[in-house]
Amino acid sequence: MEIHDKYVFGRDKVESKRLDSQHRLLVKVTGNTLIHPTIPTEQIRSVADIATGTGIWLEDVSQFLDTPHIQRYYHGFDISSDQFPDNPGSIHLSVHDLTDPFPREHWNRYDLVHVRLLVAALEEYEYRAAITNIYNILKPGGYLQWEEIDEETYISKDNPVIWELRRCFDYSLTTEGKCFQASAKVYQESQIVGFVDVERLAYDSHQNPDLRLDTDKRLAAIIRTLYARLLWRSGQVDGEEAAARKAEALIELHLGLCDRGCSPSVKLMRVVGRKPFAASL
Ligand SMILES: C[S@@+](CC[C@H](N)C(=O)[O-])C[C@H]1O[C@@H](n2cnc3c(N)ncnc32)[C@H](O)[C@@H]1O
Numbered sequence: 001m002e003i004h005d006k007y008v009f010g011r012d013k014v015e016s017k018r019l020d021s022q023h024r025l026l027v028k029v030t031g032n033t034l035i036h037p038t039i040p041t042e043q044i045r046s047v048a049d050i051a052t053g054t055g056i057w058l059e060d061v062s063q064f065l066d067t068p069h070i071q072r073y074y075h076g077f078d079i080s081s082d083q084f085p086d087n088p089g090s091i092h093l094s095v096h097d098l099t100d101p102f103p104r105e106h107w108n109r110y111d112l113v114h115v116r117l118l119v120a121a122l123e124e125y126e127y128r129a130a131i132t133n134i135y136n137i138l139k140p141g142g143y144l145q146w147e148e149i150d151e152e153t154y155i156s157k158d159n160p161v162i163w164e165l166r167r168c169f170d171y172s173l174t175t176e177g178k179c180f181q182a183s184a185k186v187y188q189e190s191q192i193v194g195f196v197d198v199e200r201l202a203y204d205s206h207q208n209p210d211l212r213l214d215t216d217k218r219l220a221a222i223i224r225t226l227y228a229r230l231l232w233r234s235g236q237v238d239g240e241e242a243a244a245r246k247a248e249a250l251i252e253l254h255l256g257l258c259d260r261g262c263s264p265s266v267k268l269m270r271v272v273g274r275k276p277f278a279a280s281l
Contacts, residue, residue, distance in 0.1 A: 008120045008229050011082035016054045018221050019083070023056045025214045026116075026147070029268050030203045034064055035112065036272045038199075039143045041065060044111045045072050048137060050098050051118050052076030054083045058091055061114075075106070098133060099126045106137045113138055116147040119182040120173065120226060127185050131193045138275040144195060146271045148182040152202060153267045161219075161254045162264050165227060172230035183269030195273030206265040215266050216258045220251045 009015055027034055034057070035041055044065060049058040055076045062074050077096040078084070084093050096102060098115075099122070113134050122130060134144055154169060156162035173180045187200040205215045228240075228247035237243045257263070 004233070006121065007079070008233070009225055011080060015225070016083045018225065019053050020056050021214075022218055022221075023060075025205075025211065025218055025266070026268050027060070028208065028211055028214075029205045029266065030270070031207075034061055036143075036145050036201075036270060038272065039112060039145065045070075046110045046112075046139075047072065047074050048106070048110045048113045049074075049076045050078075050113060050115045050134065051121070052078050052084075052093070053117075055085050055088060055091060055093065057114060057116060059085070059088075062089075062091060073109075075110075077102075098122075098130045100129075101133055102137050108137070108139050110138050111142045112145065113142070114145050114147075117149065119148050119150050119180065120178065120230075122179070122182075123177040124179040124185065125177070127179070127189045128193070131186065131189045131195075135193050135195065135275055135279075140275055140279045141277045142275050144190060144271070144273045144275070146183075146186045146190075148186070148269045148271075149266060150182040150184075150269055151180045152183070152269055153265070156264060159257065159262060159264050161223075161250060161257060164250060165223070168227055168230055168236070171236070172234040175234050183271055186271045190271060190273045194276065194279065196276050198271065198273035201270045201272070203268045203270065204265050205267075212258075212263045216255070216263050218266060219264060220254060223247050223251050223254065 047058065047061055049055070052058055058074050058076050062072070065072055074090065075092040075094065077094050077098070079095065079097045081093070081095050138144065154162050154166035170180050179185045183200055187198060191198050205211045224247050227250065228243040231237045231246060232240055232243040237246055
């Protein structure tokens, strides 16, 4: 993987494992609501997951919605197939860049489109095209559910690890033309594109004390991957090894604070909206 690839994370087995454990944590953070409770699941027949990664969300959703005698269609899209599962079963998978229009066969096809964690991937100017492309593949009346971990997670009055992460992410993402306030951007752009009943919600891991250990581990993994990588890409340190050393020192500080009861929470931001029934393409 090149240092200047637009995508910041790697795509190897370790990274796939990290995405899958993060998925399990995030589902718990939302109180096990894989699909937002205001979305009527009994009407869902077709679901797309964009930037699907390992396809873990889609796999869980297909099990959650499984009912005898009802056939549903599931399709995962990603700009790279590197992390696609080897045995996707009945789930369809395609390589597609969300900022490009989808092939015509997908237009007006989906009751629900899910997107999660593109904060470090999309440039700020690309959100409008991305959301328009999603609008076009939804059926009239279909739902968008877009989830991000963004600036909201990196706000703290007293945690120096969070201060450092916020400083680094804000600086590096801005330098790359990306948007640290991703969920606010999706909330705003989806209304401009034509979505209605748009809501933006925050789920905080501290609502469930049982999640502390997994949340602490997740942040350590983010420091080792995203933080180290962004430090290096933005030239804030001299090379990969220096970035790794700085990341390990920050992890040590983070874990020490966690031992003293100062675990930071993760906030999952969720934007939900509906394409109007009267929408025409
Ligand atoms: C942080 S991973 C999240 C994966 C998955 N959504 C999850 O929550 O586990 C981001 C994914 O977005 C994909 N991606 C990045 N830019 C994309 C684009 N323009 N269109 C489609 N997928 C993209 C990456 O290849 C990667 O699989």
